[in-house]
Amino acid sequence: MDAQVSKPLIPPAPKVHARDLTDLGAAWAMMRNMVGAWSESGFDTLMIPYNFLGQPGLVVSDPAGVRQVLGSHAARYRRPFQISRILRPIVGDGLLLTEGEIWRRQRKALAPAFTPKAVETLLPHFMAAGQTLAEGLAGQDRVNLSETFHRATLDAVLRALFSRAASGEGAQLGKIARDYLQGQANVNLFDLLARAPGDFGFAERPRRTVGARWMTAVTALIDARRADAPQSQGRDLLDSLLAARDEDGRPLPDLEIRDQCGTMLAAGFETTSRLLFWATYLLALDSATQARVRAEILTFPPDRIRSLEDLSAWPLTRSVLLETLRLYPPAPMMSREVIAEDEIQGCKVSPGHVITISPWLIHRHRKLWDQPTAFLPERFMGHPSPWGMDAFIPFGAGPRVCIGASFAMAESQILLGSLLSRFEVNMADDRPVIPVARISLGPDREPDFRLTPIRRT
Numbered sequence: 001m002d003a004q005v006s007k008p009l010i011p012p013a014p015k016v017h018a019r020d021l022t023d024l025g026a027a028w029a030m031m032r033n034m035v036g037a038w039s040e041s042g043f044d045t046l047m048i049p050y051n052f053l054g055q056p057g058l059v060v061s062d063p064a065g066v067r068q069v070l071g072s073h074a075a076r077y078r079r080p081f082q083i084s085r086i087l088r089p090i091v092g093d094g095l096l097l098t099e100g101e102i103w104r105r106q107r108k109a110l111a112p113a114f115t116p117k118a119v120e121t122l123l124p125h126f127m128a129a130g131q132t133l134a135e136g137l138a139g140q141d142r143v144n145l146s147e148t149f150h151r152a153t154l155d156a157v158l159r160a161l162f163s164r165a166a167s168g169e170g171a172q173l174g175k176i177a178r179d180y181l182q183g184q185a186n187v188n189l190f191d192l193l194a195r196a197p198g199d200f201g202f203a204e205r206p207r208r209t210v211g212a213r214w215m216t217a218v219t220a221l222i223d224a225r226r227a228d229a230p231q232s233q234g235r236d237l238l239d240s241l242l243a244a245r246d247e248d249g250r251p252l253p254d255l256e257i258r259d260q261c262g263t264m265l266a267a268g269f270e271t272t273s274r275l276l277f278w279a280t281y282l283l284a285l286d287s288a289t290q291a292r293v294r295a296e297i298l299t300f301p302p303d304r305i306r307s308l309e310d311l312s313a314w315p316l317t318r319s320v321l322l323e324t325l326r327l328y329p330p331a332p333m334m335s336r337e338v339i340a341e342d343e344i345q346g347c348k349v350s351p352g353h354v355i356t357i358s359p360w361l362i363h364r365h366r367k368l369w370d371q372p373t374a375f376l377p378e379r380f381m382g383h384p385s386p387w388g389m390d391a392f393i394p395f396g397a398g399p400r401v402c403i404g405a406s407f408a409m410a411e412s413q414i415l416l417g418s419l420l421s422r423f424e425v426n427m428a429d430d431r432p433v434i435p436v437a438r439i440s441l442g443p444d445r446e447p448d449f450r451l452t453p454i455r456r457t
């Protein structure tokens with residue numbers, strides 16, 4: 001008998017527009033869902049010039065063009081001020097938004113805290129967060145995992161930053177972050193119409209109000225942690241920030257420490273929680289792959305993880321996370337403002353133009369991937385370095401590539417391993433869950449999952 005070849009899972013996605021959207025149609029669609037605003041041509045064409053509400057721009061999906069904008073010609077571009085409008089209240093002058101010499105100095109000072117070796121010292125924090133996640137789910141058979149992962153990744157990043165769990169001030173911070181990321185962080189019409197940093201300043205007031213509460217909560221956590229253990233013991237990221245020295249051997253000023261902590265919290269917990277949500281959703285739809293992932297995890301259970309090397313015992317788990325990052329990139333859109341003339345794959349761009357690079361489009365592009373919409377974790381199995389793959393940029397590329405990529409991968413493997421080693425996960429209903437991109441790529445609704453405890457012999 002012929003071996004049965006099962007069809008790969010094609011997970012839900014927003015409907016693709018039948019034709020290119022007009023300016024106002026596109027503005028409306030962008031505000032509702034940044035990944036739902038594309039027409040077919042986005043998935044077939046590598047370079048798309050556009051003019052959006054009078055703003056000239058270029059969508060670059062060509063891998064050589066992406067490498068040029070984010071990498072070799074990075075100095076000719078900067079983040080558009082619209083990104084600052086949205087994020088500055090919660091990240092201040094931290095690494096995400098600074099430019100030029102200040103950014104270069106900050107990146108150099110922070111890089112040692114994010115090397116794989118440094119991330120390895122944070123593994124006990126991720127394991128404690130995984131343990132808390134699994135214990136919190138015990139006895140529940142129907143769970144909103146989107147909320148659960150928000151709590152778990154906040155817990156993981158708070159432990160990694162301050163050696164503290166997400167209770168007390170930490171839980172308060174989580175509530176502010178959720179309010180911000182699901183409310184004020186959404187792109188509004190004033191952001192799309194603004195042509196200079198101060199335009200429509202009145203529309204930024206609500207962001208500043210919540211941002212001030214956020215920064216107060218971050219400062220309280222730093223103060224509490226410093227009062228607890230003023231001596232640097234190298235046990236968490238705050239220790240690394242306090243130990244960091246700039247090129248002249250000076251420690252980072254307190255305000256910068258606060259902004260870097262705000263940045264790591266804001267950039268680190270929502271993105272990773274989205275990755276875990278979508279990975280679990282895919283595995284709930286593909287129970288055969290879920291069973292294989294669980295079998296792999298149970299041969300080397302999470303409580304035995306001591307080093308990053310140990311995580312190589314879970315190659316399929318890692319491939320599932322990579323395939324999830326491809327299909328549901330938590331940061332689905334990057335943009336750059338042109339500050340010096342350039343030519344990208346034959347298209348001339350000049351100061352004022354905006355470049356859009358969308359991992360969502362690139363990862364689902366028909367010219368760049370075989371079976372682009374199918375969930376096929378095997379495509380990453382045995383791949384020595386997925387980060388070198390031309391059309392795979394979930395963490396960006398070039399000098400401003402995500403500094404937290406190793407952190408996020410280790411944390412996600414441990415949290416997913418902690419969940420799947422204890423529970424079988426299924427959807428509680430059959431309705432599709434559609435990705436919606438505002439600041440990160442979340443679900444259009446928060447579905448319940450059914451959990452069945454695994455009996456371990």
Ligand code: HEM
Nearest residue numbers: 096267268271272330331334394395396400402403404408
């Ligand atoms: C799955 C999880 C994550 C994803 C998908 C992700 C994605 C990204 C992307 C795409 C960028 C580049 C943006 C651009 O070039 O415009 C970025 C930058 C950044 N990420 Fe992440 N990130 C994740 C987790 C984290 C974590 C855990 C941290 C910190 C603990 C972090 C901190 C940062 C910072 C500080 C930057 C700015 C780097 C710079 O400009 O030099 N991220 N991230």
